[in-house]
Amino acid sequence: MKVAVAASTHSNAEQAATEGYEALLEELGDTPQLLLVHSSCDYDNEALVNRLRALAPDVPLQGGTSCLGVATQAGFHSQDGLGLGILGVLDPEGRYGVGIAEAGDDPEAATHAALEQALAEAGRTGEAPAAVITTVYPGDEEVMIRAVEQHLGRDVPIIGGSSADNDMRGQWRQFANDSVYRQAVSIATLFPSGGLGFAFHSGYEPTAHRGRVTRATRRTLYEIDGRPAAQVYNEWTGGLIADFLSDGGGLVPITAFSPLGVRFGRVAGVSYFRLSYPVEALEDGGLQLFAEIPEGREIVLMKGTADSLATRAGRVATQALKAAPFSANAVEGALVLYCAGCMLSIQDRIPEIVSGLDTAFDQAPFLCAFTLGEQGCFIEGENRHGNLMIAALVFGPADKE
Numbered sequence: 001m002k003v004a005v006a007a008s009t010h011s012n013a014e015q016a017a018t019e020g021y022e023a024l025l026e027e028l029g030d031t032p033q034l035l036l037v038h039s040s041c042d043y044d045n046e047a048l049v050n051r052l053r054a055l056a057p058d059v060p061l062q063g064g065t066s067c068l069g070v071a072t073q074a075g076f077h078s079q080d081g082l083g084l085g086i087l088g089v090l091d092p093e094g095r096y097g098v099g100i101a102e103a104g105d106d107p108e109a110a111t112h113a114a115l116e117q118a119l120a121e122a123g124r125t126g127e128a129p130a131a132v133i134t135t136v137y138p139g140d141e142e143v144m145i146r147a148v149e150q151h152l153g154r155d156v157p158i159i160g161g162s163s164a165d166n167d168m169r170g171q172w173r174q175f176a177n178d179s180v181y182r183q184a185v186s187i188a189t190l191f192p193s194g195g196l197g198f199a200f201h202s203g204y205e206p207t208a209h210r211g212r213v214t215r216a217t218r219r220t221l222y223e224i225d226g227r228p229a230a231q232v233y234n235e236w237t238g239g240l241i242a243d244f245l246s247d248g249g250g251l252v253p254i255t256a257f258s259p260l261g262v263r264f265g266r267v268a269g270v271s272y273f274r275l276s277y278p279v280e281a282l283e284d285g286g287l288q289l290f291a292e293i294p295e296g297r298e299i300v301l302m303k304g305t306a307d308s309l310a311t312r313a314g315r316v317a318t319q320a321l322k323a324a325p326f327s328a329n330a331v332e333g334a335l336v337l338y339c340a341g342c343m344l345s346i347q348d349r350i351p352e353i354v355s356g357l358d359t360a361f362d363q364a365p366f367l368c369a370f371t372l373g374e375q376g377c378f379i380e381g382e383n384r385h386g387n388l389m390i391a392a393l394v395f396g397p398a399d400k401e
Contacts, residue, residue, distance in 0.1 A: 001194035002090040003333025003395050004028045005072045005365035009079035013043040016084045017051035024088045027365075031056060032088035034096040034188065036133065036335055037063035037175055038070050038369035039084040041165040045173050046180045048084065053178055060098040060121055062188040064135035064163030064174040066369035067340035073358050073365050076350045081166050087335055087367040089395065093193035097122030100176030100186040107140040110185045111147035114176070118189040128152050129189040131196050131393065133335070134160030135174045137183045138372045141385035142292050144185055145375060149383065157198050158383040159393045161337035161371030168252065172372070194332070197324025197394040200376025202275050202304075203312030203342065204388065206261060209236040209301035216295050219276075221260075221287045224299065228285030233260075233278060236301045244281035252279050256345045259388050261302040262293060265380050272378060275302060277341065277387035290373060290387045304388070309342045310349040313368075314356025316390045321360065323379070326396035329362050336368040337391040343370045361394070 004027035008016040016039075025031070035056065039048060045065065052061060069076065069083020077083040089096070099117025101110035115132075119125045132152070136144050141162055148158055165171035174186040190196065211232060215223035224232040234241045237258050241251060261273035276299075280288035293299060313336065321328045336357060343350065357366055376391035377383050 001094065001192060001332055001395060002028060003087065003365055005085065005087050005333060005367045007070060007072050007074065007077040007083065007085045009069065009077050009083050011082060013045065013048040014051040016043065017048045020084050020086045021052055021055045024086050028088055028090045030090055032059055032090045033092065033094060034089040035059050035061040036087040036367060037061055038066040038367065040069050040082045041065040041171040041173060042081045043084065045175065049175050049180050060096050060177065060188065062098040062133060062135065062176050062186055064186060065165060065172045066371065067164040067343065068166055068370065071350060071354050071368040073363065075354055085367045085369065087333065091193050095122040095124055095191040096188065098176045098188045100174065100179050100181065100184050102181050102184045103137065103140060107143045107185065108147045111144045112151055114185045114187045115148060115151050118187045122189050122191055124191055128156050129191050131157045131159060131190045131198065133188040133190065134158055134375055135163055135186040136160065137172060137174060138162045141373055141375060145383050145385055157377035158375050159198055159377065159391050160375040161369060161391065162373030164340045164370060164372040192395065195325035195396050195398045197320045198377055198392060199316050199319035199323060200378055200389065200391045201272065201316045201319065202389045203308040204259060204261065204275060204302040204304040206271065206273065207301045207303050210298055213293055213295050213297050213299055216293055218292050219289045221289055221293055229287045230281045230285050233287060241281055248281045248283040250280050253341060253345055256341050256388065257304045259302050260293065261300045262297050263300065264378055264382055273300065273302060274384045274386040275388045291385055306346045306349060309346050310352040311356055313338060313353045313390055314360045316392050317357050317360035320392040320394045324394050324396055325399055330396050331361055331364045332395045333364050334361055334366040334392060334394040336366055337371050337374050338368050339374060339388045339390065340370040340372055342388050
């Protein structure tokens with residue numbers, strides 16, 4: 001197995017695709033078995049994907065749009081909001097497949113259809129892959145995860161991100177092979193000849209503020225401990241959203257450093273959390289979130305800082321390598337999904353994110369996309385959707401050296 005990553009910021013979509021793929025092919029030395037593609041929404045992504053398919057017509061292609069651009073081992077690739085990144089996997093002994101289906105009014109059925117396509121293209125229908133990579137639209141990520149687990153069971157790790165645009169106006173897209181959609185489920189199934197490692201975490205720490213969810217419906221949090229959720233959250237954060245309590249309003253990016261967390265387990269005595277981003281205060285006192293928080297669960301106010309968000313990516317990369325069946329210096333390459341909201345909050349510190357990933361991966365190539373939601377597998381095996389988080393997938397040989 002060999003992994004290479006290439007990027008382009010050319011303003012023309014077809015030229016960017018050509019530059020990126022030709023550079024990738026030069027690094028790999030042969031046609032890859034899988035292409036993971038992430039690009040800015042400001043490109044003509046239909047033209048971009050069509051050009052890549054013309055250059056590599058038989059190679060499974062999967063991905064979607066990334067906020068402003070992408071990061072690789074060579075730096076942050078964004079010029080006037082344009083940037084393309086391609087990760088190629090050369091693995092003739094492995095099998096890879098991709099599928100996509102528009103969600104319509106049944107995202108569960110779309111997920112099953114995309115997964116069946118991906119397994120069929122890999123030639124492994126009825127088998128469980130080593131991992132699944134997903135790119136979905138913001139809104140139904142939990143439905144997608146449940147549908148994948150219904151199909152494959154809960155032992156297959158899911159790593160992915162919700163496709164992003166540059167300003168949350170809904171210009172995101174999902175890619176798979178010849179198709180580009182705005183509201184679809186795109187899935188890649190991985191049966192590599194080598195090994196994989198993965199991690200899912202955030203750069204936030206719990207505070208002393210916590211309470212019980214007493215009323216909620218999917219992503220709308222109405223009450224905490226029997227009181228209006230927005231009021232409780234405002235008290236916990238020292239008046240952060242006081243101006244929005246009466247009439248409601250959008251909270252992005254005001255609440256980016258103060259999400260709500262649900263504890264999912266403990267490792268070595270340290271709790272780990274799945275985060276939910278409060279994105280809107282509602283007139284009835286509720287909070288609209290970017291991830292579900294079910295009734296009855298305890299929630300905790302989390303706290304992040306620019307320093308923690310700038311350094312966390314490297315630590316998540318290190319965790320992924322610890323979970324891999326190969327040594328850290330044997331990593332071939334990696335895919336990283338980093339929250340766009342976090343990136344925009346510390347955009348001037350992206351070089352530190354790149355440096356941390358580069359150090360952790362020992363200068364191996366990586367592609368980092370900036371997403372509007374992250375899907376990952378916690379260390380004890382739970383696949384979850386969260387916000388303001390980081391998911392990492394690393395590729396390498398089958399066994400530790």
